[in-house]
Amino acid sequence: MDFTFEEQQVAFRDAVRKFLMVEAAPEMLREIWETESGRSRDLRAKLADQGITALSVPEEFGGIGLGDLDWVLINQELGYYAIPDSLSDTAYLAAWMLTRLPSDISLKKAWLPRIANGTARIALGHPVNPFVADAQLADLLLLWHNDEVHAVQRDQVKLSFNPSIEMSRRLYKVEWKPTDATRVAPARIGKDLWEGVLNRAALAVSAQQLGLAQRMLDLGIDHSAQRKQFGKPIGSFQAVKHQLADVAVKIEFAKPVVFRAAQALATNRPRAAVHVSHAKLAACEAAWLSARRSMQVHGAMGYTWEADLQMFMKRAWALDAAWGDRAYHKTRVAKFIFAEGAELGPGDTFN
Amino acid sequence: MxxxxxxRQQRFRQEVRDWLEQNVPKQPLRSFDTEEGFADHRAWEGKLAGGRWSAVTWPKEVGGRGCDLIEWLIFEEEYxxxxAPLRVNQNGIFLLAPTLMEYGTDEQKQRFLPRMATGEDIWAQGWSEPGAGSDMAAIRCKAVRDGDHYVISGQKTWSTRAVWADWLFGLFRTDPDSVRHHGLTFILLPLNLPGITIRPVQQLNGQTGFAEIFFDEVRVPVHNRLADEGAGWQVAMATAGFERGLMLRSPGRxxxxxxxxxxxxLRHQAHADADPSVRDAVMQSWMGAEAYALATYRTASRMAKGAQIGAEASTNKIFWSELDLLMHETAMRILGARAELMPHAPDAGDIGNWLDGFLFAQAGPIYAGTNEIQRNIIAERMLGLPRS
Structure with a gap:
């Protein structure tokens, strides 16, 4: 029993954190927002240099061959810095799925090395999401059709852009036609692959929400330590302190749930889906509370375009329903705990 | 990870489970906030100690098993x-003992721990005073040095089960000129000394859960002092950390x-679902308990690798006390119009002891440092916000 990360996992996370602190300052993110694609080639290339795009790609295809536990730490950082890029869709989820596709070596050979070196973008279309993120930039789309997996080129689909309040989200309705030629896995295999993708995607969102929650809390702390009223920093008032302390409690108790979900996926535990849904609910709740409370301690500044808080709040609000809204994940938890003979009590936590 | x-841990779990199956009383004991119930629970502590289960984390020499924190969690889960019955000596075993092991002399450990493990000595806590609740540094109860004794005068209050307990550990002002958290000393004393008057305080459930203690020139030998004179605040803070943190409330509960x-x-679903928010509250309850367990295992793992628990102990206290309230409020809502019935009411049916738990849950956000104090600690020591 050891509920801590390996030293090298933490070291890699720290390196990524240091890198993003310099390369992803809020001013830079605002500039990227204003571009048409909403994405920065330069940032993507630098992320690849850090090794992030190669994380999940097997070594034989030029990657590092790591997995869910490594990604959960990296996704926290991507959330903390609100990286305007659906990086983990390609480098985590698509890499995971492509690696597990049956014997379709040509597809693997064609795409996995490009994921690793950061030159490919792959979008994922799953029915739990009405839209496909970053479809306009995707070199390849992996799309769900009756549990089958289809690999489709961008020129084979029709896209309509649906603007989001979150400026870095680029959401598209995708119209396309499944054919025998596009199918790369039949339903009997695809079902598990899509389930695996959905769980990892929901875990990735959970980890990003943890990072966002922490960032908004940090912004609230900074603001309330600097802003003075009645001759004192407002952070010295108990009413303000307690608003932020509640957020710290939420984050503290969402973290282990998210880490547990990552470990359950990494080791293929039978209850992994329940852990993921619990993680998503806990992390989204923490992020929304953090948004609300940080906004409150920011006062009117929190409602402005100028204050950075808005960038992180909007991301937190938007991700709440990504890869399964609360109803979806609550239903999965309910199915487990209200089942007859469910193992729910003390001593059952690690079953 | x-x-x-x-x-080995699985074998340990099985050993605990087997022993408890054979030894846990079939009928629940009477409330330990009554004289007879207190005696029942003392006897149970003796039985636990007979199997060396009363203080599993302690060293073997003083009645424990030398268990690490993971084994302790396993024990608690099975418990x-x-x-199994509530622990009448938890103030001693879970709060004082870790402090005693850190600050006590060998003589003190030998003198106090084995008798604590067996339930021969049941300990009460003497911290709060009429003028010193959340503001514990306002303690006035004084201990004046007279040769090899301290002479204690003043009053303590909210001392849980002190009416029947044998010993008290508390904080006393040894330096009459000191203010706030300076000049306080941690002293251990038997509650049958001349000059001590204990007055029961009836709780809202009608039982004698706590007491006021009056000291009229009570003479306590100096060797009953824990750590140095004047170091009481630092020692007490260590105890407070244990109380809020892992030891007081294990996730199994x-x-x-x-x-x-x-x-x-599920038994009452047809009725309960008429209020759709009940189902959600039940789910939140289970998820909360699960999160608390995971957080505890994470903390235990980090401590095993040398990390210290700091202000995060305060997040624990807020989390479990609010979770306990949520769970019991939800149960009361499910039970509806029968929730108010005493368990022995003729038509109580299967209401169980939810009412009792509901009442006790009300105290959670107050004892062991109110949740407001915990939020201050989190804000100032974890988040670095300026002091008021």
Whole structure:
């Protein structure tokens, strides 16, 4: 029993954190927002240099061959810095799925090395999401059709852009036609692959929400330590302190749930889906509370375009329903705990 | 990260489970906030000690098993799973003992720990005073040095089960000119000394849960002092950390309640679902208990690798006390119009002891440092916000 990360996992996370602190300052993110694609080639290339795009790609295809536990730490950082890029869709989820596709070596050979070196973008279309993120930039789309997996080129689909309040989200309705030629896995295999993708995607969102929650809390702390009223920093008032302390409690108790979900996926535990849904609910709740409370301690500044808080709040609000809204994940938890003979009590936590 | 029990840990769990199955009383004991119930629970502590289960984390020499924190968690899970009796000596075993092991002399450890383990000495806490509650540094109860004795005068209050307890540990002002957290000393004393008057305080459930203690020139030998004179605040803070943190409330307790709540809901589902928010509250309860367990295992793992628990102990206290309230409020809502009935009411049916738990849950956000104090600690020491 050891509920801590390996030293090298933490070291890699720290390196990524240091890198993003310099390369992803809020001013830079605002500039990227204003571009048409909403994405920065330069940032993507630098992320690849850090090794992030190669994380999940097997070594034989030029990657590092790591997995869910490594990604959960990296996704926290991507959330903390609100990286305007659906990086983990390609480098985590698509890499995971492509690696597990049956014997379709040509597809693997064609795409996995490009994921690793950061030159490919792959979008994922799953029915739990009405839209496909970053479809306009995707070199390849992996799309769900009756549990089958289809690999489709961008020129084979029709896209309509649906603007989001979150400026870095680029959401598209995708119209396309499944054919025998596009199918790369039949339903009997695809079902598990899509389930695996959905769980990892929901875990990735959970980890990003943890990072966002922490960032908004940090912004609230900074603001309330600097802003003075009645001759004192407002952070010295108990009413303000307690608003932020509640957020710290939420984050503290969402973290282990998210880490547990990552470990359950990494080791293929039978209850992994329940852990993921619990993680998503806990992390989204923490992020929304953090948004609300940080906004409150920011006062009117929190409602402005100028204050950075808005960038992180909007991301937190938007991700709440990504890869399964609360109803979806609550239903999965309910199915487990209200089942007859469910193992729910003390001593059952690690079953 | 490796979230599986070792073979050794699994064998340990089985050993605990087997012993509890054979030894946990079939009928629940009477409330330990009554004289007879207190005696029942003292006897149970003796029985636990007979199997060397009363203080599993302590060293073997003083009655424990030298268990690490993971084994302690396993023990606690099994203990709550078996619905074993509440621990009447928890103030001693879980709060004083870790402090005693850190600050006590060898002589003090030998003198106090084995008798604590067997329930021969049951300990009460003497911290709060009429003018010193959340503001514990306002303590006035004084201990004046007279040769090899301290002479104690003043008053303590809210001392849990002090009416029947044998010993008290508390903070006293040894330096009459000191202010706030300076000049305080941690002293251990038997409650039968001349000059001590104990007045029971009736709780809202009608039972004698706590007491006021009056000291009229009570003479206590100096060797009953824990750590140095004037170091009391620092020693007490260590105890407060244990209390808020891991030791006072292990997750097994809340997981057992959450499980019972799910079962209660399923038995009453037809009625309960008429209020759709009940189902959600039941789910939140289970998820909360699960999160608390995971957080505890994470903390235990980090401590095993040398980390210290700091202000995060305060997040624990807020989390479990609010979770306990949520679970019991939800149970009361499920039970509806029968929730108010005393368990012995003729038409009580299967209401169980939810009412008792509901009442006790009201105290959670208050004792062991109010949740407001915990939020101050989190804000100032964890988040670095300026002091008021």
């Amino acid at each position: 490796r979230l599986e029990y070792t073979d 709550w799973r078996a619905s 809340f997981q057992q309640t959450a499980k019972s709540l799910v079962e209660l809901y």
